[in-house]
Amino acid sequence: MRIVAISDSTHSAVDGKKTSLSQPNGGNGARTWTMSDIAEATGVSVKTVSRVVRGETGVGAKARERVSEFIAKVGYHPHLGARSMRQSMRDCIGVVIPARIDEVPVSQQFFTRLFAQLYQTFGLKGKYLCFDMNPYERGPADYARGLWEQRFSGCVLCGPLSTDDTTVHRIHASGAPYIALGRLDSFPECSCATVDYDLAAYQSTEYLIKRGHSRIAMLKGFEGYQPGVERLRGYMRALDAAGLAYDPKLVHSASFGANDLANRTYRLLIESNVTALIDASGAEDAESIRVGCQRAGRIPGRDIELLSWTYTDSAAVLKEACAHMWLPVWEAAVVGLEQFAEWFEGKRQGPIQVVFPPTLYEVVTKGEVQKPQHLFELLG
Amino acid sequence: MRIVAISDSTHSAVDGKKTSLSQPNGGNGARTWTMSDIAEATGVSVKTVSRVVRGETGVGAKARERVSEFIAKVGYHPHLGARSMRQSMRDCIGVVIPARIDEVPVSQQFFTRLFAQLYQTFGLKGKYLCFDMNPYERGPADYARGLWEQRFSGCVLCGPLSTDDTTVHRIHASGAPYIALGRLDSFPECSCATVDYDLAAYQSTEYLIKRGHSRIAMLKGFEGYQPGVERLRGYMRALDAAGLAYDPKLVHSASFGANDLANRTYRLLIESNVTALIDASGAEDAESIRVGCQRAGRIPGRDIELLSWTYTDSAAVLKEACAHMWLPVWEAAVVGLEQFAEWFEGKRQGPIQVVFPPTLYEVVTKGEVQKPQHLFELLG
DNA sequence: CTGTTAGCGCATTCAG
DNA sequence: CTGAATGCGCTAACAG
Numbered sequence: 001m002r003i004v005a006i007s008d009s010t011h012s013a014v015d016g017k018k019t020s021l022s023q024p025n026g027g028n029g030a031r032t033w034t035m036s037d038i039a040e041a042t043g044v045s046v047k048t049v050s051r052v053v054r055g056e057t058g059v060g061a062k063a064r065e066r067v068s069e070f071i072a073k074v075g076y077h078p079h080l081g082a083r084s085m086r087q088s089m090r091d092c093i094g095v096v097i098p099a100r101i102d103e104v105p106v107s108q109q110f111f112t113r114l115f116a117q118l119y120q121t122f123g124l125k126g127k128y129l130c131f132d133m134n135p136y137e138r139g140p141a142d143y144a145r146g147l148w149e150q151r152f153s154g155c156v157l158c159g160p161l162s163t164d165d166t167t168v169h170r171i172h173a174s175g176a177p178y179i180a181l182g183r184l185d186s187f188p189e190c191s192c193a194t195v196d197y198d199l200a201a202y203q204s205t206e207y208l209i210k211r212g213h214s215r216i217a218m219l220k221g222f223e224g225y226q227p228g229v230e231r232l233r234g235y236m237r238a239l240d241a242a243g244l245a246y247d248p249k250l251v252h253s254a255s256f257g258a259n260d261l262a263n264r265t266y267r268l269l270i271e272s273n274v275t276a277l278i279d280a281s282g283a284e285d286a287e288s289i290r291v292g293c294q295r296a297g298r299i300p301g302r303d304i305e306l307l308s309w310t311y312t313d314s315a316a317v318l319k320e321a322c323a324h325m326w327l328p329v330w331e332a333a334v335v336g337l338e339q340f341a342e343w344f345e346g347k348r349q350g351p352i353q354v355v356f357p358p359t360l361y362e363v364v365t366k367g368e369v370q371k372p373q374h375l376f377e378l379l380g
Numbered sequence: 381m382r383i384v385a386i387s388d389s390t391h392s393a394v395d396g397k398k399t400s401l402s403q404p405n406g407g408n409g410a411r412t413w414t415m416s417d418i419a420e421a422t423g424v425s426v427k428t429v430s431r432v433v434r435g436e437t438g439v440g441a442k443a444r445e446r447v448s449e450f451i452a453k454v455g456y457h458p459h460l461g462a463r464s465m466r467q468s469m470r471d472c473i474g475v476v477i478p479a480r481i482d483e484v485p486v487s488q489q490f491f492t493r494l495f496a497q498l499y500q501t502f503g504l505k506g507k508y509l510c511f512d513m514n515p516y517e518r519g520p521a522d523y524a525r526g527l528w529e530q531r532f533s534g535c536v537l538c539g540p541l542s543t544d545d546t547t548v549h550r551i552h553a554s555g556a557p558y559i560a561l562g563r564l565d566s567f568p569e570c571s572c573a574t575v576d577y578d579l580a581a582y583q584s585t586e587y588l589i590k591r592g593h594s595r596i597a598m599l600k601g602f603e604g605y606q607p608g609v610e611r612l613r614g615y616m617r618a619l620d621a622a623g624l625a626y627d628p629k630l631v632h633s634a635s636f637g638a639n640d641l642a643n644r645t646y647r648l649l650i651e652s653n654v655t656a657l658i659d660a661s662g663a664e665d666a667e668s669i670r671v672g673c674q675r676a677g678r679i680p681g682r683d684i685e686l687l688s689w690t691y692t693d694s695a696a697v698l699k700e701a702c703a704h705m706w707l708p709v710w711e712a713a714v715v716g717l718e719q720f721a722e723w724f725e726g727k728r729q730g731p732i733q734v735v736f737p738p739t740l741y742e743v744v745t746k747g748e749v750q751k752p753q754h755l756f757e758l759l760g
Numbered sequence: 761c762t763g764t765t766a767g768c769g770c771a772t773t774c775a776g
Numbered sequence: 777c778t779g780a781a782t783g784c785g786c787t788a789a790c791a792g
Contacts, residue, residue: 414784414785414786415786416786426786426787427787427788430786430788461784461785461786462784462786462787463787465787466786466787466788467787
């Protein structure tokens with residue numbers, strides 16, 4: 001067991017010179033060494049110490065060894081704040097939430113997968129991950145503040161973008177590497193990795209129209225966010241292509257915080273002549289849909305045809321549904337993160353554009369998915 | 381939609397003065413403003429700008445408004461590197477892994493709960509969480525490097541400590557607020573929030589002895605880590621108290637990476653005269669234990685008595701077990717994190733010492749827990 | 761109430 | 777191969 005040597009004969013000259021303000025907790029702790037301390041103690045110049053620390057050439061073998069040993073002995077580490085004033089922080093990736101964390105359904109599953117992926121891509125290479133949880137304490141905060149503050153030099157926007165988001169434009173304009181796990185109509189150049197929700201809605205609607213339905217209801221999530229807009233647009237396009245009129249009463253938005261999915265389902269199903277329902281809520285909540293159907297006196301497969309969206313390949317949210325739309329959100333994120341890592345490391349240029357198409361299944365192989373638990377639900 | 385105004389008549393004088401090195405990606409991005417830029421543009425001194433930014437008194441209403449507006453307009457943010465040279469970083473908490481992430485069983489459940497808790501405690505207050513994944517690329521890395529580098533000024537050590545850990549001593553000596561989710565025999569002063577595994581092992585063994593067993597096997601995890609040491613010590617103390625001899629053949633360590641739990645169980649059970657088994661592996665893997673029993677030709681409750689450890693209140697890993705030991709690891713972490721937050725904010729002193737006792741259940745109310753999925757299993 | 765100035769620790773010229 | 781000097785953006789002590 002070796003504790004940092006506080007006093008050492010080699011540098012008795014600098015003894016008690018100053019109590020650095022930047023000491024962790026300004027107390028009885030071990031002293032914080034600076035390059036000039038090291039230089040003084042080892043009898044070389046600051047620049048030589050710098051060369052050794054940064055592994056540069058231009059230092060004699062003897063001097064290098066002496067400095068290296070001393071550095072190891074006292075446990076010197078360069079001050080990153082000081083370093084960041086001369087160069088950008090290329091060892092820290094920001095992970096920021098561009099939406100209220102309790103407004104969007106960040107599932108436990110998705111979050112831990114994302115974290116594991118970030119661990120593999122960056123953590124294993126010794127890089128830091130810096131999370132900014134975007135508190136929204138007094139109005140929407142600037143979720144990219146860590147970038148402006150130079151805390152990190154690139155970031156992952158983890159979550160859907162609000163339709164009126166402007167921050168992502170500023171990130172883009174800054175030239176910093178970034179990737180949004182979601183796109184934005186108003187900003188097609190946006191660096192992103194996501195799924196084509198518009199197409200998913202279009203194909204869902206088209207499928208049901210082909211099966212003879214003309215009064216198709218849709219339960220959609222993400223009100224106020226881009227994925228919500230895309231759902232509606234794709235739905236309307238499909239209706240339009242089939243020459244059907246759009247009835248706003250047939251589209252409801254469900255919020256994730258309140259558990260009103262069953263209620264929304266019920267209300268949609270008692271609308272006149274509704275014969276089919278697209279569950280594009282993203283909640284993956286079979287029970288609520290079932291309860292809603294039951295309360296409306298509808299039996300799936302007989303009185304009402306269901307089509308539900310899932311984030312899992314070949315899996316169903318509702319066994320009773322006639323078809324299942326798979327949104328490869330995770331798969332897009334993986335590809336996007338790989339490309340982002342290359343951009344961050346300077347091996348490629350940005351922006352990234354990964355938009356995966358959805359896949360419609362009629363037969364499911366993996367059974368029914370569980371209702372996911374969301375991050376904010378774990379609290380108190 | 382408003383993009384940062386690049387050129388503005390108010391400050392045409394400083395036009396094109398310099399291209400700061402610290403620009404995010406040194407390219408076509410928007411310019412990075414400094415305090416002196418703001419000062420020059422608004423006709424005040426740097427100190428006045430500083431006062432406005434930091435919300436200090438001593439600025440006239442007119443000047444304050446002018447500066448505030450300009451700052452908002454150009455999207456100025458203080459450079460944290462520069463700031464960190466004068467004061468410690470009190471808005472960033474390090475979350476570091478003091479063990480190889482693939483050597484210890486960080487369950488998805490525990491991890492997301494921890495993250496949610498950190499979000500609530502720090503994220504909501506606008507603080508950053510900086511994860512260092514401790515790569516171990518070339519030999520064990522210094523998992524507290526973020527502290528030495530002044531990247532953060534306090535940290536949570538998330539995971540068990542290695543028995544030969546020395547880094548935590550240095551963290552302690554630095555005076556920085558920290559909390560280890562695990563303790564260390566060799567370092568009783570260590571700031572920690574954990575469970576008394578020694579007591580859990582003692583009580584488990586004692587319980588089985590009282591039920592008439594004298595040949596008690598133990599399956600333990602965390603070889604090389606403190607919780608592993610405590611398991612063995614508690615087990616041995618109980619044997620000793622009852623005047624029984626310790627037989628090393630009756631204690632096996634299971635590693636988490638390899639799935640050898642069933643095999644270990646089998647091997648323990650074919651040992652001569654073993655009549656009871658403590659599953660202190662921490663794997664919460666009922667299936668492997670069952671397979672091991674079956675292969676050894678033992679039927680739980682008849683040929684062999686099982687006692688399994690769980691991390692969930694009133695829940696069982698194995699329904700067949702005669703008793704269940706609950707280790708309130710999570711509960712200790714919550715209390716510890718609260719105290720850590722207060723220490724970090726200067727509202728109390730360290731170190732923290734939260735050591736929860738385990739609880740033995742004979743009757744279980746919440747049913748059988750699922751085998752947890754671990755973070756590293758999500759990769760690949 | 762406001763401004764001037766001296767560093768913080770490091771990387772980077774530019775000289776030896 | 778080495779070192780002295782400069783400045784990054786900010787805060788704080790010290791003047792007005």
